[in-house]
Amino acid sequence: MASMSTSRGRVLVGASIILLALNLRVAVGSVGVVMSSLQEDLGLSPTAAGLLTTLPMVCFAVFGLATDSIVRRIGLHRTVVLALIAITIGLALRAFADGPALFFAMSFLALSGAALGNVSLPPLVKVHFPDRIALMSALFGAALMGSGTISSLVSVPVSQGPGGWRLAVGMWAGLAAITLLPWLRLIGHDVKTKIGGAGGLPASAVIRSPLTWAMLLCFGAQSGGAYAQFGWFAQILADGGVDATTAGLMLSLLTAVGMPMTLALPWLIRRWGQTPLLPLCFGGVTTMGWLGVLVAPSQAPAAWAVLLGLGGGAFTWVLAMIGYRTRTAAGTSTLSAMTQGPGYLVGAISPFFTGLLHDLTGSWNASLIMLACAGVIIAITGTYIARSGPLESRI
Structure with missing residues (x-):
């Protein structure tokens, strides 16, 4: 090679x-x-x-x-x-x-x-x-x-x-x-990253870093919302008066919007840099999308699907920030593990709680409010991440 x-x-x-x-x-x-x-x-x-x-x-x-x-x-x-x-x-x-x-x-x-x-x-x-x-x-x-x-x-x-x-x-x-x-x-041409020891990063200090928790919460909120979309979005629309075929198409539209959004990320970061604008936008459109489904599920389902699809850009943005907010491969490896591991666990349980709230209340309102709050978490934690210095300088 x-x-x-x-x-x-x-x-x-x-x-x-x-x-x-x-x-x-x-x-x-x-x-x-x-x-x-x-x-x-x-x-x-x-x-x-x-x-x-x-x-x-x-x-x-x-x-x-x-x-x-x-x-x-x-x-x-x-x-x-x-x-x-x-x-x-x-x-x-x-x-x-x-x-x-x-x-x-x-x-x-x-x-x-x-x-x-x-x-x-x-x-x-x-x-x-x-x-x-x-x-x-x-x-x-x-x-x-x-x-x-x-x-x-x-x-x-x-x-x-x-x-x-x-x-x-x-x-x-x-x-x-x-x-x-x-x-x-x-x-x-292998690379080893050393955590702890001379020149390394103490794992306990990484866990205590506010940046680590901001990354984890931001990724977890995005992951949880995404898997709730895959599991329940079509059903929520159908229960709100959208016919089943159209509801399925809206889920496909939501997924389709995510691809160009992801590919546009390099230009977006180049245009606005590592500022809070992008996470605020991702969190904002996510919240707007879920609130739209809550208030008017059958009036404009395509608009809500597009908004939620655009909000999915937070996934790739967080992964990119793992690299931007670390100076070394050691830091990137540790932050990636501590972000994605617990974050995917949130993704695993979010569809369960979405369904549980529906069963307990008899409607999707509480579930949709919970999912809309996930967009707020993305905006708040993403703003902290955007304004943060490198992980290595904070421990």
């Missing part, structure tokens, strides 16, 4: 990072669309199917927190290799499952690899593209979004062919195996 300091080397590394991101949602996206077939063939109960849909967020939270320790022990590139090996084996072997136990075990393995990859992306960008953080964050953010969408779209027709659901969920192991090849070459 070309030297990573050359233009060709940087292009190859950049492509490898984008390929990595493309693998991090296929274990999720390829399952939901074939769930009925899985239940029938593997004998999955409704409870087991529910656990399977929750498993990704649990893995992202638990293994997200563990990623920094793994990076310190074996290096950043080796962590990526480990992640891709886990994804490859997990995706391949769960296609041969003859019962729930093996399918759950291999899904757990693939998702744990995806969790390692999630947290590794910001420090990879910090190490290899410190001068292009916004651009690379936007590209891998778009790849993450595309990963789930593409795997869902492609898995449906494949599952209806001769290979059935097994080919639909197993074929993505090929993508992971291909992605693994350039990363095996990059092991020779």
Whole structure:
């Protein structure tokens, strides 16, 4: 592989990072669309199917927190290799499952690899593209979004062919195996980040940093809102008088708006810099979108979907800020783990509480007010992040 300091080397590394991101949602996206077939063939109960849909967020939270320790022990590139090996084996072997136990075990393995990859992306960008953080964050953010969408779209027709659901969920192991090849070459240029010790960052001090908590709350509020959208947005619109077909299309519109918003992030950061304007806008349109659904769900559902889709730009913005608010790969790795691990846990429980509030109150009003408040949290914590100095200067 070309030297990573050359233009060709940087292009190859950049492509490898984008390929990595493309693998991090296929274990999720390829399952939901074939769930009925899985239940029938593997004998999955409704409870087991529910656990399977929750498993990704649990893995992202638990293994997200563990990623920094793994990076310190074996290096950043080796962590990526480990992640891709886990994804490859997990995706391949769960296609041969003859019962729930093996399918759950291999899904757990693939998702744990995806969790390692999630947290590794910001420090990879910090190490290899410190001068292009916004651009690379936007590209891998778009790849993450595309990963789930593409795997869902492609898995449906494949599952209806001769290979059935097994080919639909197993074929993505090929993508992971291909992605693994350039990363095996990059092991020779590995990077270890040391937390603690001489020149390192004490983990206890990082945990106490207000910047860490602002990052965690901002990412958690965005993640929680996003997964509530995926789980309940269409149903909320339908209960508000929108026909079921249109409600489903509104969810698709919301998701579609997120892609160009993410790709526009480098220009937005270049235009307004690292000022509070962007998080205030992301939080503001998120709150406006949920309040619109609360007040007039059937009058302008497309407008609410667009507003919420634009608010989703907070996801990539926070990931970019992980790189901007740290000086070293060590700081980026630690902040990424402490932001994404707990943040995804919030994402896992948010749809549950959204539904619980509905069941307790008999309407969606309390749930929608809670989700609108998430936009306020994004605005407040994002403003603090935008005005903050580097993590290393605050501990």
